[in-house]
Amino acid sequence: MYIYLHSVSFHGGRHAALWNQIDIRLNSLGMHGRKYRISDVDHNIFPILAEEVKKGAHTVVAVGDDQLFIRLAEAAAAFENLTVAYLPLESTYLSKVLGIPPQDLACDVLSARILEKFDLLCVNKNNFVFRPLELKMDDLKLADEEVNWVLKSFEPDYQLVIGVDWRLWKPLYQDVLKQMDVDFDPSKVNVLLFKNDGKSWFGRESEFDWSFFKANKFYLKRSDGEALTLTPSCVTKLAELKVATKPLKVVVGKNRMF
Amino acid sequence: MFGAKNETTNDGMMMSRESSASREAGTVVGKAVKIEGNLIAKEDIRIEGIVEGKIITEKHLFVGEGAVINADIEAQSAHIAGDVRGNVKIQSRLELANAAKINGNVKAKVVVMSEGAVLNGQCEMGKDVAEKKAVNPVVATNEEKK
Numbered sequence: 080m081y082i083y084l085h086s087v088s089f090h091g092g093r094h095a096a097l098w099n100q101i102d103i104r105l106n107s108l109g110m111h112g113r114k115y116r117i118s119d120v121d122h123n124i125f126p127i128l129a130e131e132v133k134k135g136a137h138t139v140v141a142v143g144d145d146q147l148f149i150r151l152a153e154a155a156a157a158f159e160n161l162t163v164a165y166l167p168l169e170s171t172y173l174s175k176v177l178g179i180p181p182q183d184l185a186c187d188v189l190s191a192r193i194l195e196k197f198d199l200l201c202v203n204k205n206n207f208v209f210r211p212l213e214l215k216m217d218d219l220k221l222a223d224e225e226v227n228w229v230l231k232s233f234e235p236d237y238q239l240v241i242g243v244d245w246r247l248w249k250p251l252y253q254d255v256l257k258q259m260d261v262d263f264d265p266s267k268v269n270v271l272l273f274k275n276d277g278k279s280w281f282g283r284e285s286e287f288d289w290s291f292f293k294a295n296k297f298y299l300k301r302s303d304g305e306a307l308t309l310t311p312s313c314v315t316k317l318a319e320l321k322v323a324t325k326p327l328k329v330v331v332g333k334n335r336m337f
Numbered sequence: 338m339f340g341a342k343n344e345t346t347n348d349g350m351m352m353s354r355e356s357s358a359s360r361e362a363g364t365v366v367g368k369a370v371k372i373e374g375n376l377i378a379k380e381d382i383r384i385e386g387i388v389e390g391k392i393i394t395e396k397h398l399f400v401g402e403g404a405v406i407n408a409d410i411e412a413q414s415a416h417i418a419g420d421v422r423g424n425v426k427i428q429s430r431l432e433l434a435n436a437a438k439i440n441g442n443v444k445a446k447v448v449v450m451s452e453g454a455v456l457n458g459q460c461e462m463g464k465d466v467a468e469k470k471a472v473n474p475v476v477a478t479n480e481e482k483k
Binding site for chain 2: 222226227229230231233234274288289291293
């Protein structure tokens, strides 16, 4: 059984014909299902999924933009045997990486049902993060799984990026990654720390400085002990970062970039 | 970035800096980073910043110029161009670049030392030295915790 989460921002008169076209194509492919309108910010997807999983939903499709798909992926990771799919309404970063064309063209790709599994980052046991976390390293302390070591940056403005499965995100960080010799391990939490302010000094490019760590688990906290905001729904004084126990199944296209 | 050129010393000795620096490392400690504690890995480690504690790897250790290590080191092989204050135990080959400065005792099967490198401490070389105790990070940490 399919469930469709529609981004409310794409509703309205000028999109009516587009919705109609998508509906017709989905119905002709036998992929009809219940539809929910999702507001952009506050709408909690989790209760919808919980209810629909009870009723037998196996695939949830985000119809909208990358932001909605990421919200769906992070909510769906809490459920076993739930597959997520993306029906982009325009060409976006994730639509290209996943190999899913926009609008009604996506219906055929979803129907082909090529599945890829992605490991997500799990924060404090019940928060799942699909795309890498981006934080300013200032005032942060990072420790490895057994607190064998504690890492601090002694220069300001360093960017901390924490992720697990980088297949979807490498193109997003290609400018940074091409300057690193990084050996990502998708079964571990991979941490990048870098600074490239781009400033030149008498015509010389500033040196790109970076660090890379990977471990089964990291701990992250602020040096001053105050709460750390990792995602809008995850504010904590001590973050335990590890790989989610179950990977997320995602429908991808044959033209995917990985 | 971290210098991927071979380095020829004044006496014509070739240091394999390229192979050390350009290989993908499992752990990279950048210039602006300080690590306090024991850095233990089964993969290559590259250090350009500061480490205080202990460094143990089953593979290769690269210590860049400008790096400051206040730690004992155990590794399969190593290229050191930075400042090390601690004992260094290497199973196979230890390369000391001309900017290397070691204040501590060195044990290694083979030591390749460039002109300008400083070693203040005892140096033991040879097959017997390297084979006295195999590097095993897991055992090492467990013993330490006891």
